[in-house]
Amino acid sequence: MQEQLFFSDIPTLYRSLPFKFKALLIKGKGNYICLRRADRFLKNPGLLSVREREALLYIAVWLAKTKSGDISENTSFLLSQNFYLWEKIRADGHTCIGRKCPFFGECFVYKVRNKVKQAQIVVVNHALLLSDLDGSILGDYDYLIVDEAHNLEKVAADALGGELTQWRFRSAFDAIFSEMPLPSGTLVFLMTALNDDEKYKSLYQKAAQSVIAARAFCDTFFMELAQQLENFYHWKEQEYSVKKRYDSTNPVFQKIEPLGLEFVKYIKHATEELKRFRKNLNIIRLGGIWKGIRITDEDIGEMRKELLTRLEEKW
């Protein structure tokens, strides 16, 4: 739709009008890579799970040549499977530090933003329009023409709502700690940096075990959810896939809620163990052991916040 407007309708308009104008086609901020966030992982791949590290290679190769920073160009990077990694390295209004950023001059988002200022017509999709309510990309505009406005409500629900998937949780847990094929993730990275010091092993093991338990319960929860949905809607017999939004009055979600709350407890336990580990590391850092290691306790903190927020807000 956007492409048709931009590549077909706007050129027609341009040729028909007696004056010239600049038109621009842009996407949402989350489609662009954040150079600062990506740089952190490119310099410290040990912060990622093995699977994420593999996916990061496709980012590194693409990053060396992209001019737009738009991830849709990168067909080798499977966004649906690497969603959690992309969440960590994509541009995001909450983590952007603007002019203080060492990559500000090369930043893809700011380049787009500057182009927007020079254009008289900007073509965006519904998702960008709704995700840019703070105007951080589009800025102020005088006129807004919404095409296919009957779809706006659905897109608003997607853009302003939330989505939880088994894949996302698994990726998040793997990024903290994964046993297979080899132990990896932030916890392992930290322990390696501490030369596997016996003094921290007990805290490390408790944190790692709590992540393993939460991941196992995650699988149980999503399997049961799928089974309950199947029992109720008989999806396997349907010709088309059926989508059901979370609704606390829906009998399937009501039935699954106790398990969801149990899952929250597993996550809470894991985050408490991670917090304990993190607090200990802060003391270590004060002792100077951290010198030269480019990592902050922010990683674990961010993951904890992410997991807790997503779960607690939804259930």
Ligand code: SF4
């Ligand atoms: S200016 Fe913001 S979005 Fe751009 S690279 Fe820096 S932190 Fe990322």
